Amino acid sequence: MGVTTADVIVAGAGHNALIAAAYLAKAGHEVLLLDARPNAGGAAATEELTLPSFHFDSCSTGHTLIQPNPVLRDDELGLKSVYGLEYVSPDPIAHVVFPDGESFTHWLDLDRTLEEISRFSQRDAETYRRGLDEFAEIRPQVGAYRFNPIGYAPPLDVALADRPRWLRRIASSAYDVIRREYESRYLQSYLLWQAFQTAQPVDSPGSGLLAYSIVAGRQAQSWTLPLGGSGELPRALLDCLADLGATIVCGRRVVELVVEDGRCTGVVTEDGERWLARKAVLSSIHVKSLVDMAPREAWGDDF
């Protein structure tokens, strides 16, 4: 079987790997990406799932959490200015209809949202505004915790040790927080739906922050949707990578990591081909799959 060599081999070409690969290629490294599926982009995919010309996001849709990343915030790779990636923040954010025919509209304009909430409860409108203000006070600590690897920023119980009210809220479930804070059943239902957006069980202890964090993000920037669908992000990245001279090989499943003298020096695909790296191997394959691709002892005792 053949051997292919590049400076950097990237195993798995989801959007995170594409971003890392583009930075490496921009820094002058020869990059080669491998993906098991016929197309790169992973769970950022827009596909014709039903009829021709009807495009669906088959997994992710809202590109919200990635917005503070310099790749988008500062357009470091030119994805927006050169490669045509464009985001919109839909207003209204959401319009929901309840079984009894009542409805609720969530607007990007805060005053308009407060007016809408006060149709149900003036007290809930005040609670909503207060919740946003209070969450803004802890946003730096939450941001540091969320955007750093474990061990590189204090955990929330340490960062918020001087704010017992927040510790209590975070330890509660989102369900308990919302039921306690809001009196209107309509508001409770709507906010619980928002809190559930990351598919974390909202009745689990420890999910209390979701009652604040998700809706604060929505109120600030709606859903942040790429025009044309989720697949527009990998499309722009692939165009960028092509200009940077990177190679993307799809339809090749990585089954083994090549480990020499304690270092990963390449990968093997299921057809037996070896892909060797002169400088580094990078992977965004889920760690549960990756761990079986090298002998257990290669991971070290504390892995």
Ligand SMILES: Cc1cc2nc3c(=O)[nH]c(=O)nc-3n(C[C@H](O)[C@H](O)[C@H](O)COP(=O)(O)OP(=O)(O)OC[C@H]3O[C@@H](n4cnc5c(N)ncnc54)[C@H](O)[C@@H]3O)c2cc1C
């Ligand atoms: C249904 C659903 C809805 C979601 N909605 C949202 C949302 O609205 N907003 C949001 O922010 N997030 C959402 N997410 C989460 C988000 O999609 C993921 O966090 C994100 O796509 C992860 O990107 P990634 O590049 O790290 O990995 P992935 O997108 O998982 O990419 C991994 C890549 O590795 C490849 N691969 C895997 N194993 C191998 C192998 N052995 N050999 C070669 N290649 C391999 C895969 O084919 C894939 O292309 C959603 C996820 C799902 C499943």
